[in-house]
Amino acid sequence: MTRSYLGRSIAAAAAVTAVLAGCTVDGQPSSATFTDPAVQVDALDTGDYPTRARAPFGRAVTDPERVEATRMAQFVLAPFEVNPDLTHGQWPVGELDDAAGIGRAVVPGAADIPANAEFVTGFVTTADNGDANVGAARHLLRHAVLKYRSPADASAAAEQMSAAVAEIDNKPIVPLDGAPDTRTVIQDFGASTAILAVTAHDSYVFFDRYYGPTTQFRSGESLVRMANAITQQKIFIDEFTPTPDGETPLIDPDAILIYALPFTAAYLRANPDSPDRGAVYGPRGIAHTSTDPVTDFQVLTRIGSDANAVENSAVFRADTAEGARTYLDSFLGSNRTRGWTGADSPPGLPTATCQKHPTSQAHSCALTVGRYGAQVIGNTKTDAHQQASAQYLILTTADQRAH
Incomplete structure (x- = not known):
């Protein structure tokens, strides 16, 4: 298949x-x-x-986190909704039912932050622009929505995760216009530029790694796409009804x-x-x-x-x-x-x-x-x-x- x-x-x-x-x-x-x-x-x-x-x-007894993530997937922004060229699915995609998965699927080292002791569940999706995904034409988005036990836990996780990313890449953390709750790290690969964005919103953290042509980064187009995506993701996740505390999902x-x-x-x-x-x-x-x-x-x-x-x-x-x-x-x-x-x-x-x-x-x-x-x-x-x-x-x- x-x-x-x-x-x-x-x-x-x-x-x-x-x-x-x-x-x-x-x-x-x-x-x-x-x-x-x-x-x-x-x-x-x-x-x-x-x-x-x-x-x-x-109700889910053995794997409630996985079931909750499948419910949440409907409210996770799809890559093609950020950039219509992003229709070629890539790994990683799927449920993140423990903090270790954050490191494997999102960014190395991100699973080791203290705030992840309060991680509940998450979903990650990835897509690129297929055969055109080379050099100056490269477009790719990895987007994850991570749920924590409280807004305070999510805020701490976003701060610690962005600091870990910045330390790994030896890059400064910079703000993103149009997304006041977002911390970004910019990676320059010559023909392409990656925006790594970490956003705290309510009890959630959004993690994004968006590759686009350097020309589009310099013109501001990639930054606008990222800010718009974060705004839309906030709207989507606000429509999601989590399973109440003390219950497991059906x-x-x-x-x-x-x-x-x-x-x-x-x-x-x-x-x-x-x-x-x-x-x-x-x-x-x-x-x-x-x-x-x-x-x-x-x-x-x-x-x-x-x-x-x-x-x-x-x-x-x-x-x-x-x-x-x-x-x-x-x-x-x-x-x-x-x-x-x-x-x-x-x-x-x-x-x-x-x-x-x-x-x-x-x-x-x-x-x-x-x-x-x-x-x-x-x-x-x-x-x-x-x-x-x-x-x-x-x-x-x-x-x-x-x-």
Whole structure:
């Protein structure tokens, strides 16, 4: 797969004609079984994959910081919202559930500051301008939002972190016009210049490393972009509602992750440090790991898919069945530009649309069932077909009235 599941790696799914075993709501089925006469259920090969939705997850017990970070991702500014050229995702991206991750993903030494004893969670995103990211044309942004226990802790962390950055680079800390709470360190690389900016806002610290052409730094354009980004990030994070103190966040409050295929035992054995279950993201959260972030963000937002599950498969829920098909249709053109070609649908499941990767045996399949859509990927055609077949059966009983 070329990216986080929800996105450009899978082709469009065919329209579904519903046969309902229950009542309808606005022309859509309720939680009764939603089937399609074109599907031959007896012919479906689901392998060892489950064919029923999981039980509700409840609250996060073992990893509340990670779950809180996935919630927060929707309110973390995407790189393309700072500079429209920044659509090529890079490492690091994702949740920061301990202070050690700050040093690995943000800046070396930043994890060692005393204030990080009060660090709660964070999310980091990175993107550059792809093939043009060289020399004088270089553009790259690494942006992190870090949550602390109190505004005082965040203020102390910003001060200590900026001092650590300045000491590492042996550069002075300077203010940023238009961003009075921001401390910056400027790095000159000749053709390009990097602005390192650390901002305290309420209980949060924003860390930014923005590379741009030196000509744009000297003209003030890069500095204005950075100041505007910080202003926008303040607006976004003020819209986020943290989980109250003393509580842990709900893992799946929108009841969407229960419909995704779980990680396999083989995957968990091969990835012992991976969480043992998936996560739920808003449209902007999905965009952070997308190979076509602007399209994903815009289309998911437009169709009302506010909660999107990503695990061994990906599942989304649109406001309408037409919206679900619209999102899957948006894959097709993008996938073709990346070399994915049409492939056979799973036996008995002609409503799923599949594609083959241009340089490997990987196959992906996508399908819709009413307001729901799903994507799967396998290292072989058989594996992708089995996943798609199991996913279809799970979605036939999904609650079509859910919001």
